[in-house]
Amino acid sequence: MHKTLKIGMTAGALGALVALGGLAPAQAAEDVAKLSVLHGVPGLTVDVYVNDKLTLDDFKPGDIAGPLDLPAGTYTVAITASDAADASAPAIGPVDLPLEAGKNYTAAAHLDEAGKPTATLFTNDISQVAAGEGRLTVRHVAAAPAVDVLANGAVAITALVNPNESVLALPAGTISAAVAATGTTEPVIGPADVNVAEGTNTIVYAWGSLTDKNLALAVQTIEGLHSNPDSIPAGEAGLVATNQANDSTGLMVGVAAVLMGLVAAAVVGMRRLSVARR
Template sequence: MARPLRSLAAGLALGAAALTVAATPAGATGTGTVTVIHGVPGATVDVCANGSAAISDFTYKSQKTLSLPAGTYDLGIVPTGKPCTASNYLATASAPLAAGENVSVVAYLTTSGKPTLGLYANDLSAVPSGQGRLVLSHNANAPTVKVVAGTSTLVPSLAPGSQAAVVVPAQSYSGVNVEVASSGAAAISNATVPVTADADTIVYVVGDSSAGYSTVAQSIPLTPSASVPGSVVTGNSPVGTTHDLPLAGLAGALAVAGALFGVSLRALRRRRA
């Protein structure tokens, strides 16, 4: 185990890069897929698109997937029942959607406790047969974390708003520690998570220290392929103050890294609101 853990740690440290997704060109045709995830605790909202309510009575930890024509959408969330007007918006974002694209939009709390919308272009590239891609998305009002297995640092820095992904054989994994990056204090350890073959499993960590932390899982089927393994994704966001993180679901998501052999790293992060 020590050898692949060291290889993974080296790949994570050397391969980080940023990728900005371009806006959909005017006149684009076809449809794309948008999944909206509600990660703001204690609020029931309506999701607005171009000034009209697209999803009503949206509750915490819910998700909804929509097929929409390609184009650019002005998105916002308002308290449920309120008109979709500027004075009512809790958070807004402009979301370009290309034909055939799969995008996730996550409403969550920043490290200052304010609602925001995070936009992510999901990786639809095939993974080797019998493997799956696990994506961890840090959308909680919590500090940057790192993931350690023994003496190897697997994920040195996962900031709020960032994502990290690994491609591994489809099975359940366990056995890593998650620490607050700024202090080294242990937050969680030793949990399990199943990885589905030929699919993306995206685990969104949401919530805050007062309401508690939770996870929301999204699954995206992929076309089976014998292609080379996919990548690890990461990004940077402002770091908040240190909290204790009772994130059992986060430990399970990150535990998959313990069995990874030779993974590379790249960024697919969508521009945030």
């Protein structure tokens, strides 16, 4: 039976993004970096610390947060077990996450091929696609050997290894996607229906563990990549990728600034309300 893939996002992250849209000053796309985050470590609900401050609480496997518009810079990130007292004993990190203005990133916490928790920073491709086409990006971030990706039953990507990716330009439409061990056609994930929309780059992540039988797919998209110069600018709906996978590059950043901004705004609002009632 086919499954329809959907984007996962924590309610807290979604609320932070909505609030950020109303609080953050408007900035041109070239002045900020965009960051989204995937939690792809099965069975481990985590806390995320940025510069030793708790910034994301109880982040669950399969969740995706972002994109956030962030000032360029380097952030130190540590990922701990949920409700850890501090960042002194991280499950992943601490690592430095460098972000450049005008670029689009995805930070993925996941398992390496041997099943050890790690993190990879992907630089996302937001280049234009041809009219009538979409872009499909497949990223292997699962504890599994090399895999083949099947599209409508035919092998479309071969020998993809963790933590690499492959990119296809396809006519817009819905395809049946499945992941199989390299050289076989028996799916270990899927099949699942994936909508390759015109002017959109769709990213499919294979995450989880083959040994533990909890392999899964996560999907996000970036829209507005039409070659038509009058089309909507890219970067408001998620991710897309180039073939980059950096060792020892960490998960999540900038959420600290978002949450601190939200708290500050709430305090100011409460003070103003208190004064108005007097």
